[in-house]
Amino acid sequence: MKKAIMMDPRDNVATALAALEPGDEIEVISTKRETVQQVQSRDSLPLGHKIALTDLRQGDTVVKYGAKIGRASRDIAAGNYVHVHNVVSDRMPLTENMLAHM
Amino acid sequence: MDFQGYRRKTGKVGIRNHVLVFPTIVCSSEVARMISEKVPGTVYAIHGAGCGHIGDDKEKVIRTMVGICGHGNVAGVLLVGNGCEVIQPDLITAELDKIGQRYEVVIVQEDGGTPGCIEKGTKLAQQMVEEAKRAKRESIPLSELMLGLECGGSDAFSGLTANPSLGITADKLIAEGGTAIFSETTEMLGCEHVLARRATDEQVAQDIYDAISAAEARAMSGGEDIRGTQPSPGNIKGGLSSIEEKSLGCIRKGGGTPIMQVVKYSEHPERKGLIIMDATAADVMNDTGLLASGCHLIVFTTGRGTPVGSPIAPVLKVSTNSVLYGKMKPNIDVNAGVIVDGEGTLESVGQQIFDEVVAAASGKLCRAEALGHREFDIHFDMLV
Numbered sequence: 210m211k212k213a214i215m216m217d218p219r220d221n222v223a224t225a226l227a228a229l230e231p232g233d234e235i236e237v238i239s240t241k242r243e244t245v246q247q248v249q250s251r252d253s254l255p256l257g258h259k260i261a262l263t264d265l266r267q268g269d270t271v272v273k274y275g276a277k278i279g280r281a282s283r284d285i286a287a288g289n290y291v292h293v294h295n296v297v298s299d300r301m302p303l304t305e306n307m308l309a310h311m
Numbered sequence: 312m313d314f315q316g317y318r319r320k321t322g323k324v325g326i327r328n329h330v331l332v333f334p335t336i337v338c339s340s341e342v343a344r345m346i347s348e349k350v351p352g353t354v355y356a357i358h359g360a361g362c363g364h365i366g367d368d369k370e371k372v373i374r375t376m377v378g379i380c381g382h383g384n385v386a387g388v389l390l391v392g393n394g395c396e397v398i399q400p401d402l403i404t405a406e407l408d409k410i411g412q413r414y415e416v417v418i419v420q421e422d423g424g425t426p427g428c429i430e431k432g433t434k435l436a437q438q439m440v441e442e443a444k445r446a447k448r449e450s451i452p453l454s455e456l457m458l459g460l461e462c463g464g465s466d467a468f469s470g471l472t473a474n475p476s477l478g479i480t481a482d483k484l485i486a487e488g489g490t491a492i493f494s495e496t497t498e499m500l501g502c503e504h505v506l507a508r509r510a511t512d513e514q515v516a517q518d519i520y521d522a523i524s525a526a527e528a529r530a531m532s533g534g535e536d537i538r539g540t541q542p543s544p545g546n547i548k549g550g551l552s553s554i555e556e557k558s559l560g561c562i563r564k565g566g567g568t569p570i571m572q573v574v575k576y577s578e579h580p581e582r583k584g585l586i587i588m589d590a591t592a593a594d595v596m597n598d599t600g601l602l603a604s605g606c607h608l609i610v611f612t613t614g615r616g617t618p619v620g621s622p623i624a625p626v627l628k629v630s631t632n633s634v635l636y637g638k639m640k641p642n643i644d645v646n647a648g649v650i651v652d653g654e655g656t657l658e659s660v661g662q663q664i665f666d667e668v669v670a671a672a673s674g675k676l677c678r679a680e681a682l683g684h685r686e687f688d689i690h691f692d693m694l695v
Contacts, residue, residue, distance in 0.1 A: 212653075214471065224471055224550070226651050240475065240657045257467035258550035271552075274470075274563065276505050278556035291552065298553035300501040301541055 210236045213260055215245055217275030222259040222291050229254050237262060252290035259291040271296050312487055314456060315448040315673040321410040323383035324455045326607045326672045328446050329354050329623050330439045331388045333380055335403060336361030336396035339419050343391040346432040352440040354622040356687040361398045363694030372398060375577040375689050377406040378603025384623045386443035387413035389436050394420030454488030456672055459601030459609035460564045463594035466614025467549030468631035470560015472647035473612035477629060478566035479661025480668060485568045490583045492601055495592040496526040498561040501554035506562060511569045518573035522589035564612060576690055577603035595619055596690035598626065608671055610664060618642050620684025625677040627667055644678050
């Protein structure tokens with residue numbers, strides 16, 4: 210089974226350890242390699258990118274490393290790809306110009 | 312737990328026994344190199360500093376040169392001056408006298424130009440090499456070891472594999488009473504609050520906020536509005552969604568212990584434990600700052616493959632992924648990519664790095680040393 214790693218028990222996203230496709234069943238592991246949960250991928254995402262572990266409402270805090278990495282800029286479902294299209298930084302939001310180039 | 316190191320009469324501890332040939336100015340750097348190449352057992356460190364420094368910048372350059380020349384890894388130093396530079400060898404030797412470091416001085420303009428200076432310098436360097444041979448390793452507790460933590464050529468796995476593993480290494484060393492320093496202030500932007508919460512007291516928390524906001528202001532005054540441009544396009548392609556996420560991955564190399572002090576570039580900490588050095592993210596200049604601050608060796612995590620070493624210290628390389636390890640195996644001491652491959656954990660790789668650090672401190676050559684990497688540079692702010 211493809212794996213994604215959760216860097217801290219408080220996180221609501223995990224990092225994919227393989228490229229994921231919609232429908233893939235993903236084993237979410239801890240940093241000690243223990244199985245934490247399973248989640249079904251809803252999107253395609255590259256190796257090293259993030260997948261949501263829980264449903265998030267617009268404005269909810271996105272947590273990785275046990276700390277806030279930004280806010281959901283729209284509703285996100287468990288299994289969705291989480292990246293600049295649906296997360297916004299509090300500290301330095303990306304410019305429209307930069308996002309347009311993504 | 313102990314390692315096998317050198318106790319110097321300066322009171323410092325060393326893990327290498329180098330005789331260093333050190334130019335105080337770029338103008339005498341080739342003479343320094345030519346002397347060193349004639350004397351087996353010496354190393355040289357070439358840099359672009361030495362003239363045109365004023366005020367705080369001059370103080371920083373002197374502090375850095377003294378930190379390198381008086382380092383515990385350096386048994387003796389031959390200073391090679393040109394003669395008319397701002398950073399006169401006297402400014403360095405006055406500080407070396409205070410700690411009792413062994414040194415000699417040659418000056419190109421006074422010792423017969425290039426050939427005369429090489430002849431005199433070669434004899435003095437040979438004499439110091441003979442003296443250095445008398446030094447013997449002895450058991451020294453890890454509480455006296457200082458480790459520099461560096462990341463360079465980062466990729467999407469830096470914050471997942473190598474940096475958190477190195478953080479575990481740092482935690483283990485600090486549990487032994489030792490010291491670890493991490494740096495690269497611009498790579499802390501966005502996680503000020505996370506770091507400040509870990510500060511040992513209010514003053515250190517304030518120092519963390521001040522250092523990071525000053526780094527942001529400096530970047531802005533350089534004409535670059537880093538807001539809105541971080542993470543970089545390459546970072547985003549690698550999966551990093553915000554500056555907070557990028558910085559959190561960087562600071563993981565510092566582990567999870569309290570932050571005891573914030574020091575300036577090449578400034579010696581007064582406390583043990585985890586220290587932040589407020590300094591440039593340019594890797595080789597940062598390494599020099601870490602060593603001049605007293606670090607005996609550096610562990611350097613890399614995702615893209617940075618080969619650099621140091622003239623006076625081991626710089627151990629940890630690859631973040633197994634593709635890089637496959638491509639640059641001769642350069643890599645530990646591969647943290649096994650964590651993604653399912654053949655290791657953060658804990659097992661953290662332990663492996665720790666074991667390599669102790670072995671390197673006791674004399675085992677790291678890959679960068681064995682390959683002859685001797686990169687060196689000094690950070691300065693301006694020339695007038």
